[in-house]
Amino acid sequence: MNSHLIVTGDFVRTGGMDRANYALADYLSRTDDVVHLIGHRVDPTLEERPNVEFHRVPKVAGSYFLSAPLLNRYGQDWSRRLGAREGLTLVNGGNCLLPAVNWVHYVHAAYTPKRRGSFPRRLLQRWKIRKNERTERNALAMSKLIIVNSERTKTDLIQRLDIPEDRIRLVYYSVDLDAFYPADVGERAATREELQWSSDRKYVLFVGSPSDPRKGFETVLEAWRSLDSKAHDELTLAVFGRFEPKLEQEINAAGLGSSIQFYGLRSDLGRILRASDALVSPTRYEAYGLGVHEALCCGLPAFVSSDAGVAERYPESLSEFLLSNPADAVELTRKLQQWHAVPEANRSEWLGLANTLRSYSWDDASRIILEYSQSLC
Structure with missing residues (x-):
C-alpha cells in the first residue's frame, strides 16, 4: 500500500x-x-x-x-x-x-x-x-x-x-463532466425561466470579481458602453462574482441598468452557463482559466485573452474570439457586435470543441x- x-x-x-x-x-x-x-x-x-x-x-x-x-x-x-x-x-x-x-x-x-x-x-x-x-x-x-x-x-x-x-x-x-455540458432546448428554457431571463435577449456572462483588475471588468464595462443601441436592446451583461453595491448604483446612474445585471456569488454556475449565450473574459493574466474551460464545455462562445492558457485549446476556426489586447475595449466591442449580428454562426465549432474537451x-x-x-x- x-x-x-x-x-x-x-x-x-x-x-x-x-x-x-x-x-x-x-x-x-x-x-x-x-x-x-x-x-x-x-x-x-x-x-x-x-x-x-x-x-x-x-x-x-x-x-x-x-x-x-x-x-x-x-x-x-x-x-x-x-x-x-x-x-x-x-x-x-x-x-x-x-x-x-x-x-x-x-x-x-x-x-x-x-x-x-x-x-x-x-x-x-x-x-x-x-x-x-x-x-x-x-x-x-x-x-x-x-x-x-x-x-x-x-x-x-x-x-x-x-x-x-x-x-x-x-x-x-x-471539468466536472456532470455539471458542464451543452444543454438541450428544454433544460435551457426551464433554467432561463427560473432565472427570470427574457426569451428576447441574449445573455453574456462575466464571471469573477469586478474589483479585481486582473479579471478585466473595466474593459468589459467600457466595451459595453460603446455597443450600439440595437445591442443594448437585445443583450444583457450578467455579472457573477462578489461586487460592491456601489458599483451597481454607478451602473444604474450611468443608464446601463437595463442591460447589466449583478448576481453575486452562485454555486450553480454550470446550470447558469448552460442557459447563457456567451462569456467574456479579457483577463490581464491567466495561467489557464478554468471558468472559460467550463463555459466551453457547455458549448458557449467565449471571448478570452489570446495569452490566457485556455486559449491554447481553441481551434483556428474560433481564433476570432481571442482578444489580442485585454485592455482594448474597442477590439472587444467590435467582436461582441460581430457575434451579436450572427450569434449561431459558429455553433457547430463550439459544440465540437465542447466534445473534445469533455473527452x-x-x-x-x-x-x-x-x-x-x-x-x-
Whole structure:
C-alpha cells in the first residue's frame, strides 16, 4: 500500500487550483492507498473516506497569506513523519518547501498586480508580492518535477524563473463532466425561466470579481458602453462574482441598468452557463482559466485573452474570439457586435470543441500526474 501527501490551501470543488487539487485527492482516495491532505478546508466527501487523513491547518485571521508559514510547516512536518515511502508527494507553487512534485497553477513572477490604496498599503502590497515571488522561486528550485496547466505557464517558468524545460510536464485541467455540458432546448428554457431571463435577449456572462483588475471588468464595462443601441436592446451583461453595491448604483446612474445585471456569488454556475449565450473574459493574466474551460464545455462562445492558457485549446476556426489586447475595449466591442449580428454562426465549432474537451476527465489528468511522479522512482 502506498502513501500519498498533498499540500494545498483547500480541497474543495470551487475555483481553479482548489478544484484541481480536489480532483487529484478524489482520484487517489478511490485507490487502496492512504492519502494525507494538508490544508485549511476539505470537502466532506473526501474527509469521510476511510483511507483519507486530513490534517487541518489553522487559517490565521482568515488570510491565506498570513497562514502560509503554518501551511509550509505542517507540510514539512508530515513529510518527515511519513518518512521514505512509495507514493506521491505534491505541493503547489510556493506553498511548501519540499523536494517534491510541484503543481504550478499561477506564476507570481509573471504578473504584478496593480497596487492601490494609501502609501503604507501599497508598501505592504509590494512586500507581499516580493515575498510570494521569492518563496515561489525557492520552492521550484528544489522541486523534483513540475506540473503545469498550460504551455503559457511552462513558458513563464522557463523565461522568468530559468527552469529547465526537461523538468516540466504539461497536464491540462478538466471539468466536472456532470455539471458542464451543452444543454438541450428544454433544460435551457426551464433554467432561463427560473432565472427570470427574457426569451428576447441574449445573455453574456462575466464571471469573477469586478474589483479585481486582473479579471478585466473595466474593459468589459467600457466595451459595453460603446455597443450600439440595437445591442443594448437585445443583450444583457450578467455579472457573477462578489461586487460592491456601489458599483451597481454607478451602473444604474450611468443608464446601463437595463442591460447589466449583478448576481453575486452562485454555486450553480454550470446550470447558469448552460442557459447563457456567451462569456467574456479579457483577463490581464491567466495561467489557464478554468471558468472559460467550463463555459466551453457547455458549448458557449467565449471571448478570452489570446495569452490566457485556455486559449491554447481553441481551434483556428474560433481564433476570432481571442482578444489580442485585454485592455482594448474597442477590439472587444467590435467582436461582441460581430457575434451579436450572427450569434449561431459558429455553433457547430463550439459544440465540437465542447466534445473534445469533455473527452478528457479529471481522472485522466490525475492518472497522468501519478504516472509522472512514478517515473521519478
